[in-house]
Amino acid sequence: MTVAPTTELSRLLREDFDGVLDAWFATQKREGVRRPDLFSDRESRRQLSDLLRAFAEVLARIDITEPVDIEADVWSELRLALSEITLVRTERGVAPWEMTAFILALKQPVFVKLNESLSGTPDRLLSIAADFGRIVDALAMHINEYFIAERDEIIERQRAEMMELSTPVVQLWERVLTIPLIGTLDSMRAQEVMENLLNSIVEHSAEVVIVDITGVRVVDTQVAQHLLRTAAAVRLMGAEAIISGISPKIAQTMVELGVDVGEVTTRPSIRAALAEAFRRVGFQISRIEDSRV
Template sequence: MQLTQAGGQRLAESELRDQSQRFLHGLREALRAGATADLDGPEWERVRSVLADISRRRAREGYSPADTATFVFSLKQPVFVRLRAALAHDPARLAEETWDISVLLDKLGLYTVALYQASREEVIARQQRELMELSTPVVQLWDDILALPLIGTLDSARTQTVMESLLQKIVDSGASIAIIDITGVPTVDTLVAQHLLKTVAAARLMGADCIISGIRPQIAQTIVHLGVDLADVTTKATLADAFQIALKRTGGSIGAIPAR
């Protein structure tokens, strides 16, 4: 049996052989211990561990759930051949044993699919967290001044990431002003405004004042229409305007370099 990733890369023969040997050894031990088809039994602990490791690795490496289940289902043919050779003289027992092993391997195959799905969900969740972290960078514009450019929709999960990133940067840098730029936020509704206010409040508790920039005319109208109170928050139309205010508050200035 050969397995191919979505990108076309095949599983190494040595790795497939090792996985097969571990699975078969565990299966043999379970059956010798009198295991039933109930996979929750202690006799199946080693098999469950082997299949969990295989399923997680294949989920991370991009193999399909069908490939993962086929790893177990491919055992049916050689087992059935052995059963026919051993029980050809007893058709009734051959049918019974064939059915029992078929049910067992089906359960093990479906078990790998469930593990694969759980592993893929873990991978997707981790990637989403990493993307949120990448999409909420906190940069230091100047001594004592931070900037947090937001792009895309601001929901509850992302707000938590935003606050954690901003607060940690405030602690690390000791900055007293943070500019939250929402130029890249497509819409601002009541929920988004509440998320922004929570972030501002959290930053203030850490000793940093916040300026919100990127307030476009349509966003200003929306905020007024929604009745959101931003009276205690300094707002500016552009990041440049907010940076000028931040420089004044920190006593900094930018001047042209004289010509030589």
């Protein structure tokens, strides 16, 4: 009875553990992915031996006739070791391709070993080598996935942070709120702005809200549409919206685009808008007589 290819591989790795480790290490050196500038020999060797040990364990337990599924439970230990090493290496500035090459460098030493022990049975040698290649490739791809997932997570987190930062609702006075918009106003942000604003209206029982677009770079039809919808929702809540910070340039663009603001109050500056808001909620700012200079 022939032994399963993976069992054979596992046995091979365990039998000559240090030999394979040294050879793997040497291949990495040759390929230029050893990075002696970032890791000492000792640390590198420790990482490799952790990985290799976990690998040999997994090989003894998987069934190679099935597709290689790194996400399966049997791989969990190796996955953990792999992600730890990837994390450590990326934190020190190792590039994704170097990580992939780092794993692929295991192929050659194992092929050499296989050749030594199975040179008498070329058929078996070929089939085991092919299986091993498949497994290592799957590992390398998994590392890539891991990189992409990590990066996506960072992007998503930054996007959320940016979103939060960019839509603060500020109470200017009793019953008067303002939301200074900065940057670009896409559908996603417009939604966020509207939600924040409407919830704040309830929270503060606000009667007037000033939507300040001084910091909005471009006002096109879509942005204007978002602004008007926000104003409409504000009105439905029973408050009034004032759009402020409309520069002469933006006023001209809006007219050229045929944007009709309808009943929505607009003011050129936040100062003018605040004066109007005070008038509506019944406050007045007056100069103290004595302070006149």
